[in-house]
Amino acid sequence: MKVVSVAHSPDADDIFMFYAIKFGWIDTNGFKFENISLDIESLNEKAINGEFDITAISFALYPYIREDYALLKTAVSFGEGYGPKLVKRKDKKLKRNFKVALSGKYTTNALLFKIAYPEAKIVYKNFLEIEKAVLEGEVDAGVLIHESILNYSKELECERELWDIWRELCKEDLPLPLGGMAIRRSIPLLRAIEHEEVLIKAVDVANRHKKLLSKMLLERNLIRVNEEELNRYLSMYANENSVTMNERQLKALDKLFEIGYEHRFYDSPIKARDYLLPDEYKDFRFA
Numbered sequence: 001m002k003v004v005s006v007a008h009s010p011d012a013d014d015i016f017m018f019y020a021i022k023f024g025w026i027d028t029n030g031f032k033f034e035n036i037s038l039d040i041e042s043l044n045e046k047a048i049n050g051e052f053d054i055t056a057i058s059f060a061l062y063p064y065i066r067e068d069y070a071l072l073k074t075a076v077s078f079g080e081g082y083g084p085k086l087v088k089r090k091d092k093k094l095k096r097n098f099k100v101a102l103s104g105k106y107t108t109n110a111l112l113f114k115i116a117y118p119e120a121k122i123v124y125k126n127f128l129e130i131e132k133a134v135l136e137g138e139v140d141a142g143v144l145i146h147e148s149i150l151n152y153s154k155e156l157e158c159e160r161e162l163w164d165i166w167r168e169l170c171k172e173d174l175p176l177p178l179g180g181m182a183i184r185r186s187i188p189l190l191r192a193i194e195h196e197e198v199l200i201k202a203v204d205v206a207n208r209h210k211k212l213l214s215k216m217l218l219e220r221n222l223i224r225v226n227e228e229e230l231n232r233y234l235s236m237y238a239n240e241n242s243v244t245m246n247e248r249q250l251k252a253l254d255k256l257f258e259i260g261y262e263h264r265f266y267d268s269p270i271k272a273r274d275y276l277l278p279d280e281y282k283d284f285r286f287a
Contacts, residue, residue, distance in 0.1 A: 004028075004195060007036040007043055007055040008075075009179075011146035012223045012230055013238035014056055017075045019213060019222070020202040028198050039126050040145070040179065041104025048106075053184050054195060059177040060108040062275070063257055063266040069182035070192065071275045073244045074200045078252065079176035082236060084109040084162040085149050087134060088141040094159060096120075101134065101142035103127040108178050108256070109143050109162050115263050116165045131156070147225050150232060169259050174252035180245075183277070193282050204243045210234060245272075 006021075008014040014037075020026050021033050036052065044061045046052060050068050062071060088094060099121045102110045113120070125133060130142035131152050141159060144152055166176045181199065183192050206213050214230055217223050223230060241249065253272035261269040 002030070003032045003034050004054060005036060005052045006033050006199075007038060007046065007052040009040045009043060009056055009146070010037045010224075012217075012225055013077055013234060013236075013242075014075070014179075015217060015222055016210075016213060016234055016238045017203045017206055017242065019217060020206045020209075021198070023213075023216065025205055025209075026198060026202045029194055031195070031198075033198070039103070039128070040107060041124065041126075044104055044106040047182060050184065053187060054199070055182055056179055057182050058104070058107040058179055059253060059256060060111040060260065060265075061106040062180075062182065063260065063268075063270055064106070065182065066270060066275055068185055070185055070277050071272060072181040072183055072196050072199065073276055074181065074196065074203050074242070076180040076242055076245055076249065077178045077238070078241065078249055079163055079166075079178060079236075082149070082161070082163055083166065083176045083178065084143050084145045085152075085158045086113070086141055086143050086160045086162065087131075087152060087156045088159050089134065089137075089155060090157045092140060094140055098140040099123065101125045101130045101139045103130065103143065103145050107145070108176075109145060111256075111260055111265060112162055112165045112169065113143060114265075115169065115259070116160075147229060150225070150229050170252075170255050172251075172255065174255055175241075175249060177249070177253050177256045189277070190282060193277050193279065196277055200244060203238075207238065207240060207243060 008018055018035055043056050044058055047055050047057050047065050097119045101123050104124055127145050133139045134142040135153055163176055218227055250272050257270050260266045
């Protein structure tokens with residue numbers, strides 16, 4: 001059985017969306033989908049090196065890897081009125097050049113943060129270490145992501161929502177693009193399309209059987225949150241809008257890439273649709 005490496009982050013929505021495959025609920029067309037779990041910045045860095053067949057990425061990374069990876073339409077996370085949070089201690093007043101901990105150089109939250117706070121002094125940490133760094137005074141503030149936005153210490157307060165920065169830069173009513181999936185271009189196109197179809201089915205089945213799958217994840221201690229937090233988090237980041245990207249989400253991605261280009265993070269503007277797998281190829285091939 002041929003192995004397909006599928007890398008994702010250890011946060012609840014990624015685990016939820018992929019475990020329908022892990023639990024054997026999905027026909028993988030004779031391939032073994034091997035799951036690898038790493039923090040998002042490690043995934044971003046490994047995507048730059050082309051280490052995995054299929055990998056979760058921060059959407060802000062994609063223009064850097066567009067020659068080596070195609071975008072997938074499924075297992076996507078967008079914020080709708082919410083997203084990462086810039087937090088600080090309640091007794092702390094931030095200066096213009098405050099020291100901040102971010103979860104990685106290539107994350108979407110880092111892109112938006114750098115545009116909004118160009119004078120801040122940035123250090124990068126594993127996302128699980130950011131809250132502690134703020135509490136202990138190692139940094140003045142930090143951007144929390146994943147489940148940390150739901151249950152951080154009462155000693156901290158939200159200085160600013162990254163959603164608000166997005167809306168100011170975007171100037172349109174569009175969701176905040178956070179993370180998605182990419183597939184290695186060296187995989188034959190027909191096979192890549194079939195792999196994407198497997199992942200779409202997995203996310204769809206997971207979403208339609210959310211209660212059962214959530215129970216199984218909780219019973220096996222595969223996630224870091226309790227049942228109430230899991231339900232809330234999945235409603236935000238693993239829902240019917242995660243199965244396949246819609247037109248509004250594609251437009252939001254285009255806007256993110258446009259903003260990045262305008263602020264000189266990217267070498268050229270790109271359109272997300274141009275980098276998706278061409279579904280019509282399969283129809284043409286077997287017409």
